[in-house]
Amino acid sequence: MRWKNLRERTVYENRWFRVNLADVRLPDGRQLDHYLIRLRPVAVATVVNAANEVLLLWRHRFITDAWGWELAAGVVEDGEDIADAAAREMEEETGWRPGPLRHLLSVEPSNGLTDARHHIYWAEEASYVGHPEDDFESDRREWVPLKLVPDLVARGEVPAANMAAALLLLHHIRLG
Numbered sequence: 001m002r003w004k005n006l007r008e009r010t011v012y013e014n015r016w017f018r019v020n021l022a023d024v025r026l027p028d029g030r031q032l033d034h035y036l037i038r039l040r041p042v043a044v045a046t047v048v049n050a051a052n053e054v055l056l057l058w059r060h061r062f063i064t065d066a067w068g069w070e071l072a073a074g075v076v077e078d079g080e081d082i083a084d085a086a087a088r089e090m091e092e093e094t095g096w097r098p099g100p101l102r103h104l105l106s107v108e109p110s111n112g113l114t115d116a117r118h119h120i121y122w123a124e125e126a127s128y129v130g131h132p133e134d135d136f137e138s139d140r141r142e143w144v145p146l147k148l149v150p151d152l153v154a155r156g157e158v159p160a161a162n163m164a165a166a167l168l169l170l171h172h173i174r175l176g
Contacts, residue, residue, distance in 0.1 A: 001027045008036070016040065016075065039116040043085035044073040044166065047098050047126040052146045052174055054167065055094055055126065057138035061159075068159040069144065069152060071120070071166060086121040094141045095132040099125035104169060109162050120166040146171050 008022035018038040025031050047055050056069045072093040076085040083101050091097045101121040108117055132141065144152075149171040158164045 003027070006031070011035075035113075037114040037116075039075075039114050041076040041082060041085075042073055042116065042118040043076050043082050043089055044071050044118055044120040044162070045086035045090040045098055045101060045122065046071040046166075046170075047090075047096065047123045048146060048170055048174055049125070049143065051143075053143035054146050054149070054170060055090075055096060056142055056144050057093060058140045058142065059138040064159070066159050068163075069157055069167075070138075070160060070163050073118070076119075082119045083121055086119065090126075091129060091132075092134045093132055093137050095128060095130050096126040096141075097129050098123035099127075104166055107162050107165055109160075118162045120162065122166075122170060146174055 004025045006023045006025055008020040010018050011021050012019040017040070020036050020038060022034045022036055023031060024034045049055075055072075057072060058067065059070055060067050072086075072090040074085065074089040074092075076082055080088075083103070087098050087101060098121075101123050104120045104122050106117055106119045108115075110116060146167075149158075149167045152158050153164045153168060158167060
């Protein structure tokens with residue numbers, strides 16, 4: 001049951017995303033118009049310290065009018081290495097420079113509508129370099145015990161699916 005994208009055209013574009021309209025053929029031969037959003041890759045990073053605490057940001061998302069825990073994240077700039085972008089975002093948003101980053105997972109948070117890919121990295125050490133340059137992105141930055149992650153996710157305090165998946169995987173890797 002494969003859908004075929006016969007052609008698509010851009011109906012809106014800016015530096016962050018493109019909205020395209022695709023002419024799609026369904027397996028039974030019918031055709032339909034399908035809007036899709038083309039996005040730049042997103043790089044995400046955090047650190048889990050020796051005490052099994054994970055560095056998180058507490059922030060408000062105006063689009064959903066919700067508060068929640070997140071990891072530092074942002075778009076990958078043209079020509080930028082994804083891991084370098086993850087390290088840059090972590091430092092800009094938290095004031096912590098990660099040690100060697102390891103790829104944790106890549107996810108497609110909404111692949112029925114967008115081609116977004118989020119690449120999540122983590123480190124086992126970080127150095128505090130000062131107050132975050134992008135402190136406007138979160139109310140606070142905290143070291144949260146990794147053992148609390150399943151309860152935070154269950155209570156809806158980690159509303160973003162990509163962040164919840166990453167934190168639960170880190171919980172599994174570090175605490176079994």
